[in-house]
Structure formats: structure tokens, C-alpha cells
Amino acid sequence: MNDKLIIIGASGHGKVVANIAIKMNKWQSIAFLDDDKSIKTSMGLEVIGKTTDAFTYKDEADLFVAIGSNATREKIQEKLIAEGLNVVSLIHPSAVIGTDVELGLGSVVMAGVVINSSSRIGKGCIINTSSNLDHDNVLEDYVHISPSVGLAGTVRVGKGSWLGIGSIVSNNVNISSGCKVGAGAVVVKDITEPGTYIGVPVRRVDR
Ligand SMILES: CC(=O)SCCNC(=O)CCNC(=O)[C@H](O)C(C)(C)COP(=O)(O)OP(=O)(O)OC[C@H]1O[C@@H](n2cnc3c(N)ncnc32)[C@H](O)[C@@H]1OP(=O)(O)O
Numbered sequence: 001m002n003d004k005l006i007i008i009g010a011s012g013h014g015k016v017v018a019n020i021a022i023k024m025n026k027w028q029s030i031a032f033l034d035d036d037k038s039i040k041t042s043m044g045l046e047v048i049g050k051t052t053d054a055f056t057y058k059d060e061a062d063l064f065v066a067i068g069s070n071a072t073r074e075k076i077q078e079k080l081i082a083e084g085l086n087v088v089s090l091i092h093p094s095a096v097i098g099t100d101v102e103l104g105l106g107s108v109v110m111a112g113v114v115i116n117s118s119s120r121i122g123k124g125c126i127i128n129t130s131s132n133l134d135h136d137n138v139l140e141d142y143v144h145i146s147p148s149v150g151l152a153g154t155v156r157v158g159k160g161s162w163l164g165i166g167s168i169v170s171n172n173v174n175i176s177s178g179c180k181v182g183a184g185a186v187v188v189k190d191i192t193e194p195g196t197y198i199g200v201p202v203r204r205v206d207r
Pocket residue numbers: 128146147163164165166180181182183184185196197198199
């Protein structure tokens with residue numbers, strides 16, 4: 001662990017991530033990298049360069065990729081890991097994490113989240129504000145669980161899928177990789193193909 005944390009991405013998601021890092025009280029300094037040169041500071045923290053500058057901080061700083069797009073986050077985080085940079089995970093102090101829960105590198109657990117026993121969270125996942133994941137869930141890498149999502153017990157979400165705000169998934173349901181589940185949707189049966197799904201219960205809308 002280093003004294004400095006560098007967060008890649010200084011926009012809205014980056015600000016929430018920085019707030020969590022501040023609350024964790026583990027780093028003496030926190031700064032951003034962002035490819036938008038017009039952003040000089042965010043939330044009072046300095047933007048010290050662009051994404052590719054991350055590699056110059058090897059052995060000097062911990063890194064976190066705060067980019068909402070699952071695909072972009074994966075691309076950047078995988079490069080950082082391949083180059084041996086120290087990617088960390090972040091957990092808001094108000095989150096409740098059960099026994100035997102695993103959290104992969106570069107994942108963030110935001111304020112008010114509950115993750116119950118024996119759940120497995122992959123690399124680079126976003127577990128957004130006030131979402132709840134019950135027991136034995138499996139989230140593959142680079143999944144985004146939006147605010148106020150509810151996953152019942154033994155739900156599996158495939159790589160890179162995005163569950164929209166307030167969506168709900170019944171117990172023992174599997175969701176394929178590469179899915180978008182719309183805001184407020186309800187998933188009661190397995191989703192076996194990548195695609196965009198909305199409604200109650202969900203129907204596929206991107207054919
Ligand atoms: C902290 C944070 O902000 S985290 C991010 C949280 N954000 C979210 O959760 C957003 C989730 N995104 C959605 O629900 C999106 O609407 C998506 C991904 C399902 C679809 O997005 P798009 O493909 O751009 O669809 P678009 O907005 O063009 O809507 C197409 C139609 O579907 C309808 N529609 C879109 N989303 C939904 C939904 N969730 N439920 C029901 N109907 C919907 C629209 O009203 C529209 O209907 P119309 O053709 O009759 O006017």
C-alpha cells in the first residue's frame with residue numbers, strides 16, 4: 001500500500017469514489033487523472049495528468065479506475081494490472097459486508113450497500129449506492145450494479161453487464177454477460193443472451 005491514491009476519472013463517478021477514499025482515511029494524498037484537459041480540479045482535489053500518466057506512478061501510488069463504462073474501465077484496469085501497478089478496491093465505511101464475501105481488485109462498494117454471506121464480486125465491479133446483494137451472489141468482472149438495485153439470493157451476473165437503477169432480480173436467476181437491464185426492471189427468469197432488457201417482467205428491446 002502507498003501513501004498516495006490516484007483515481008482515473010474525475011467526473012461524477014470519480015467524485016463519489018474520491019469521497020469513499022477520503023472516508024477510508026488510508027491515503028495521505030488523493031489526486032485524479034483525466035483525459036479532459038479542461039478539468040483542473042474535482043471536489044477540491046487536483047487533476048495531475050491524463051490516463052496514460054498512470055504508468056509513471058508505478059511503485060509510488062495506488063490506483064483506482066473510476067470510469068462508469070464497463071468496457072472502458074476493463075480496458076484501462078487490465079492495462080494497469082498487466083504493467084504491475086497496484087490497483088486497489090474501495091469500500092465505504094457504511095457498507096455492510098457479510099462473512100465469506102470476496103471482492104475483486106479495483107471494485108468499489110458505495111455508501112449504504114449490503115452484501116450478504118458467501119457472495120463473490122469480481123474485478124472492477126461498481127456496487128453503487130444503497131444496492132443490496134443477498135447471499136451467494138456471483139458478479140463476474142466489470143459488472144455495474146446501479147443505485148438501489150436489489151439482488152435476491154444466489155443471483156449470478158455475467159461479465160460486463162449493467163443493472164440499471166432500482167432494478168430487481170429474483171433468487172436463483174442468472175443474467176448473461178453483456179446485458180443492460182433498464183431502470184426499474186424486474187428479472188424473474190434467466191437472461192441467456194446479451195442485450196437490453198426493460199420492464200416488469202423484463203423483455204428484450206434491442207432485436
Ligand atoms: C449514479 C448513477 O447515475 S449510476 C447510473 C444509473 N442509470 C441508470 O440506471 C440508467 C438505466 N438506463 C435505462 O434504463 C435506459 O433507458 C436503457 C439502457 C434501458 C435504454 O436506453 P436507450 O437505448 O437510450 O433507450 P431510450 O432512452 O431511447 O428509450 C427507448 C424507449 O424505451 C423506453 N424505456 C427506456 N428505458 C426504460 C426503462 N428502464 N423502463 C421502461 N421503458 C424504458 C423509453 O421510454 C422509450 O420509449 P418510447 O420509444 O415509447 O419513447
